Amino acid sequence: HHVLSLGQLPVSGRFPTGPDASLRASCLPLDVACCEDCSLVQLVGDMPLEEIFGDDYLYLTSASESLQRHARSHAESIIARATLPNEPTVVEIGSNDGTLLAHMQERGARVLGIDPATIPAELARTRSVPTIERFFDHELASALAADGVKADVLVANNVLAHVADLDSVVGGMSCLLADDGLITIENHYVRDLVDKLAFDTIYHEHVCYFSCSSMDHLLRRHDLEIVDVESFPDLHGGTLRWHARRKGPRSRRVERLLRAERRAGLTQPSYYEAFASRVAALQESLSGLLSEHLRRGHRVAGYGAAAKGVVLLHAIGAVDASLEFVVDRNEHKQGRFIPGSVIPIMAPSALLERRPDVTLLLAWNLADEILAQQHEYRTRGGRFLRPIPTPELL
Numbered sequence: 001h002h003v004l005s006l007g008q009l010p011v012s013g014r015f016p017t018g019p020d021a022s023l024r025a026s027c028l029p030l031d032v033a034c035c036e037d038c039s040l041v042q043l044v045g046d047m048p049l050e051e052i053f054g055d056d057y058l059y060l061t062s063a064s065e066s067l068q069r070h071a072r073s074h075a076e077s078i079i080a081r082a083t084l085p086n087e088p089t090v091v092e093i094g095s096n097d098g099t100l101l102a103h104m105q106e107r108g109a110r111v112l113g114i115d116p117a118t119i120p121a122e123l124a125r126t127r128s129v130p131t132i133e134r135f136f137d138h139e140l141a142s143a144l145a146a147d148g149v150k151a152d153v154l155v156a157n158n159v160l161a162h163v164a165d166l167d168s169v170v171g172g173m174s175c176l177l178a179d180d181g182l183i184t185i186e187n188h189y190v191r192d193l194v195d196k197l198a199f200d201t202i203y204h205e206h207v208c209y210f211s212c213s214s215m216d217h218l219l220r221r222h223d224l225e226i227v228d229v230e231s232f233p234d235l236h237g238g239t240l241r242w243h244a245r246r247k248g249p250r251s252r253r254v255e256r257l258l259r260a261e262r263r264a265g266l267t268q269p270s271y272y273e274a275f276a277s278r279v280a281a282l283q284e285s286l287s288g289l290l291s292e293h294l295r296r297g298h299r300v301a302g303y304g305a306a307a308k309g310v311v312l313l314h315a316i317g318a319v320d321a322s323l324e325f326v327v328d329r330n331e332h333k334q335g336r337f338i339p340g341s342v343i344p345i346m347a348p349s350a351l352l353e354r355r356p357d358v359t360l361l362l363a364w365n366l367a368d369e370i371l372a373q374q375h376e377y378r379t380r381g382g383r384f385l386r387p388i389p390t391p392e393l394l
Contacts, residue, residue: 001033001034001035001036001269001273002031002032002033002044003032003033003034003041003269003272003273003275003276004031004032004199004202004272004273004275004276004279005029005030005031005032006030006031006032006199006202006311006315007029007030007314007315008027008028008029008030009027009028009030009203009204009310009311009314009315009340010027010028010310010314010339010340011028011048011204011205011339012203012204012205012307012308012310012311012339013059013203013204013205013307013310014339015305015333015336015337015338015339015345016336016337016339017335017336017337018337019337019341019342020337020338020339020340020341020342027340028045028047028048028204029044029045030043030202030203030204030311031043031044031045032044032202032209032272034268034269034271034272035214036268036269038214038217038218039211039213039214039217039266039267040208040209040210040214040217040218041190041208041209041210041211041214041272042207042208042209043202043204043206043207043208046164047164047204047205047207048204049135049162049164049205049207050116050135053116053117053135053162053205059096059117059120059306059307059330060096060097060119060120060123060330060332061096061097061099061100062097062099062123063328063329063330064329064366064369065369066366066368066369067099068099070232070235071099071100071103072103074100074103074155074157074184074241075100075103075104075106075107076103078090078104078153078155078182078184079107081182081243082152082153082182083180084109084152084153085152086108087108087109087110088108088109088110088152088153089109089110089111089112089149089150089151089152089153089178090104090109090110090111090112090151090152090153090154090155091111091112091113091114091144091149091151091153091154091155091176092111092112092113092114092154092155092156092157093114093115093136093154093155093156093159093169093173094114094115094136094156094157094158094159094162095113095114095115095120095121095124095129095131095155096115096117096120096124097120097123097124097127098113098120098123098124098125098127098129098131100155100157101113101124101129102127102128102129104153105128105129109153111129111130112130112131112132112149113129113130113131113132114131114132114134114136114140115131115132115133116133116134116135117133118133119332121133136159136169136172137165137168137169137172138168138169138171138172138175139168139172140172141171141172141173141175141176142172142175144176145175145176149176150176150177150178150181151176151177151178151181152178152181152182153181153182153183153184154173154176154177154181154182154183154184155183155184155185156173156183156184156185156186157184157185157186158186158187158188158236159185159187160185160187160208160210160215160218161187161188161206161207161208161209161210162205162206162207162208163207163208164207166208166218167221167222170218170219170221170222170224171222173222173224174222174223174224174246177246179246180245180246181245181246182243182244182245183224183242183243183244183245184241184242184243184244185215185241185242185244186232186235186239186240186241186242187210187215187239187240188201188206188209188210188236188237188238188239189210189211189231189238189239189240190209190210190211190214190266191211191238191261191264191266192233192237192238192239193209193237193238194271194272194275195238195389196237196238196388196389197275197278197279197282197388197389198237198238198308198365198388198389199279199282199283199311199315199388200308200309200311200312200315200362200387200388201236201237201308202311203307203308203310203311205307210240211261211266211267212226212229212240212242212254212257212258212261213258213261213262213266213267215240215242216254216258219242219244223246224244224245224246225244225245225246225247225248225250226242226243226244226250226254227243227244227245227248227249227250227251227254228242228243228250228251228253228254229241229242229243229251229253229254229257230243230253234365235365236365237364237365237388282388282389282391283315283316285391286312286316286387286391287316287317287318289385289391290316290318290322290360290385293357293358293385294322298356298357298358299324299354299355299356299357299358300322300323300324300356300357300358300359300360301323301324301325301326301327301350301351301354301356301358301359301360302323302325302326302327302343302359302360302361302362303326303327303328303348303351303359303360303361303362303363303370303374303384304326304327304328304361304362304363304364304366304370305326305327305328305330305333305336305338305345305362306328306362306363308362308363308365309326309338309362309363310338310339310340312362312387312388313338313341313343313362314340318360319338319340319341319343320341320342323343323360324343324354324356325343325344325345325346325350325354326338326343326344326345326346326362327345327346327347327348327349327350327351327359328345328346328347328348329347329348331347333345334346334347348373348374351374351377351382352376352377352380355377355380355381355382356382357381357382357383358382358383358384358385358393359374359377359382359383359384359385360384360385360387361384361385361386361387361394362387364386364387364388367384367386367394370384371384371394
């Protein structure tokens with residue numbers, strides 16, 4: 001069932017080295033559907049994932065202090081939760097720049113990262129984290145298993161959202177997992193996305209949007225069981241971490257969450273159709289608010305050159321001359337441009353140097369971290385506009 005359309009948008013994870021307004025000619029539709037049988041929410045159409053996660057993919061876990069802390073905490077949680085041998089084998093799918101695996105190495109684990117993106121994989125190897133630079137699938141898992149690799153712990157953080165062929169990837173995870181091994185999976189929680197009106201979390205890189213119900217259906221197809229679930233409401237706007245094994249008793253938290261989703265209607269398309277109506281109202285409100293600041297002569301910038309920021313800017317029509325610039329801590333993005341626009345990306349120091357009146361908080365999911373970092377800009381009169389879930393000047 002088709003439930004939402006955000007129109008034609010550029011691939012939001014690739015940041016060009018020059019003004020890119022012409023990219024609008026090669027935009028892709030961003031349409032969302034819900035499966036009535038398995039409850040999975042997903043994009044409609046084929047996404048060019050090989051292009052998205054290629055040489056120009058610049059998302060780095062280590063660019064955020066809060067994500068670094070989360071990775072460290074996750075490593076500690078794995079050690080505490082799992083019954084592991086002295087030198088456990090930990091495999092991470094979508095290992096990015098090796099932040100989590102480096103913490104596991106410090107705790108005595110043998111690690112292997114798998115990631116198709118060139119720049120993050122190279123950075124991981126500079127940290128002595130061995131990394132296979134390719135997409136994970138059943139074929140790769142079978143080859144690794146044939147070479148004697150068996151994962152005592154298999155991690156997939158913010159990975160399954162990016163996967164078109166879920167059966168190949170989850171089947172590969174089952175193939176690679178040791179008999180008594182543990183899988184941990186993190187992804188945006190679609191209920192938080194809906195409740196917080198986080199429509200900017202929907203972009204071409206994110207093919208799938210999971211509830212506990214749809215994750216349960218997927219894992220059961222490959223003889224895996226969810227044994228526990230944790231919630232991180234402040235991570236990426238709302239994240240669940242599922243723990244899965246080949247078999248094992250379910251925690252009460254899993255059963256409670258599955259019942260709550262059924263009661264709330266997450267397994268029905270009508271739940272997401274109502275969300276679409278609220279998104280349209282928020283887009284109109286944000287666009288009007290930004291226009292009012294510009295009418296008053298306010299200078300406006302943005303903070304956070306992430307994919308979600310690209311979606312938000314295009315969705316509210318702010319990719320022309322509305323924003324003077326966008327800042328981001330990721331040095332690999334600085335000097336580039338927002339896709340489909342002429343908006344340059346600069347270092348955060350530009351906020352103090354150029355002193356815009358208002359900075360649109362595109363990375364609103366990291367608001368606390370950014371506000372603390374930009375204390376001086378704020379004391380000098382700068383204000384942040386948090387767009388989601390309700391526009392608010394901070």
